[in-house]
Amino acid sequence: MTDARDRHLAGLAERDRRLAYELSAGVLRRQRELDTALELDRADPRLHDVLRLGAYQLRWLTRVPSHAAVSTSVELARETVGEESTGYVNKTLRQLHRDAGSGMRDALTTHPDWLVRRWTTRFGPEETQRLIAWNDTRPPLVLQSIRWSLDRLTDELRASGIDTTLAPFGAGLEVRAAHPASRIPHPPSLPGFAEGGWIVQDPAHALVARFAAIP
Template sequence: MRAGATLNDARDRHLDALAERDRRLAYELSAGVLRRQTELDDTLHLARVDPRLHDVLRLGAYQLRALDRVPAHAAVSTSVELARETAGEPGARYVNQALRRLAGDKRWEMREGAPSHPDWLVQRWQGSFGAAETQSLLAWNDARRPLVIQPTRWSLRQLAEQLQAAGLTTSPAPYDAGLAVAHPSSRIPHPSRLPGFVEGGFLVQDPAHALVCRFAAIPAGVRVYDACAAPGGKAVTLERLGARVVAGDARHDRLARLADTTRRAGVAIRVLCADLLAAPFAEGAWHAVLLDAPCTATGTMARHPDARWRVTESAIARAARRQRALLDAAARLVRAQGVLVYATCSLEPEENSNVVDEFLKDHPQFARAPVPGAAAAELLTPAGDFQSLPQRHGMDGAYAARLVRKGGA
């Protein structure tokens, strides 16, 4: 991750060979440290410590206070060995002393409501949502969220029956958008180890993103180009809703996962490597285009705790510039009376409504065209765009605008 990989990518690349119990512990340690990084850093006074020891100390301290099943002596000794490998004997001695001192301090506990996000981001959200809603958003991001799956080859009923037979509990996801899966006493296994995964019975997808596909309201049988499709969840959902989908992505490293998602789901989706900015199709070639634009993903921080430390104010501005360029390119592909859907998983207006408003000023041949009943009223903005907020709706933050090119333009 320190080299730039996301937590989920690092997990899938480096932990897959571990036994399930060890894999779950490693992920819980990593996610927990990321959620509690500010508090841990302050407690450990890391500003004065060799940077090579920062992660070792964070992991050790988190185990001492947040994981009862890890004995204190094991947390200390493992951390000391990691420090020795990383920074030699002086580092090992420092870690040993720091963690033993912490283990003996019964006054220190992980505090509910302790700072867990960058200050600038908290202040930004307070300006957007107010203090009370921001506190609810931070609490949402810091809690473990249930796994939500969408049916593909299997029905919801079959999925529920098979998962319950495996000892898991299931319940309808918010707005009936999928199935929430939990374990009555521990963490659930990795999705690839759940009943139905190998058979293509389901895909993992938060309700917000399934609801974006419903909001898109692509008519059955219409050809739609999903322009930034990886990992493929929205393409599969659109196909299951009746559209005829071609899924493209410019990122070579993500094409394999995109192809695997569509193959497992058993949908007739053509997958191709295509850069939207390079005009991969003729103008007006498509009845509908979905642009699920790359974004800062500030709406998904509960599932991606590392995202809060990667995003910066300048990253939001850069993302908005790229999103606008992608939206301009996507618009050229839409024929008269065709549909253009712009979507992100960001909470930031600069990446959402601002991009769309500026686009519409420069492209009068397009107009907002939400379909009545395609989304619940509380999920619509005054302008008619889709917007889900974790602290209000109990799911990922997501945004979408449905636009139509006027006839004859």
């Protein structure tokens, strides 16, 4: 899926490509919650993804104006199914927006029931809820030093005005936004990318390699 997505996004401007990545990953992450709120069992299957994309923008992408999310979804429905579908999409998304996402807050979880049952048995209900909430958050950008030392990577990023902190258990360097309203820089724009000084890797993966003593 990632390869197919990347091929379709190759010609987009950086800003549009970031939005497309956010939409595709976000809809997959929140699909169960979206489907519950939208009552998709009543909708034409050809409209499912159109409605999911629109609802995700309304609920989680605050920088996208609600009228733009609705109108774009209506146009997409017109192209995908036909004129007869536009009224349903418009009504459904506007109703969802008026309800301020209450249906989504009522959804039990974004995770499958079998997994929630397993976690509840192993960890208890409170720890399971914390685990679900953590698993639903967007992961941070963590760099693992390769050709550069960790000290050099830290110094180079700091010299470029980029804030960092050590990842949990010292498993990499987490890149942070300069302030809450700003965005984390795109990895290719960071110092050391062209030189192969580091790679993007989740701390959990890095810890596996560390404890398995993989060279």
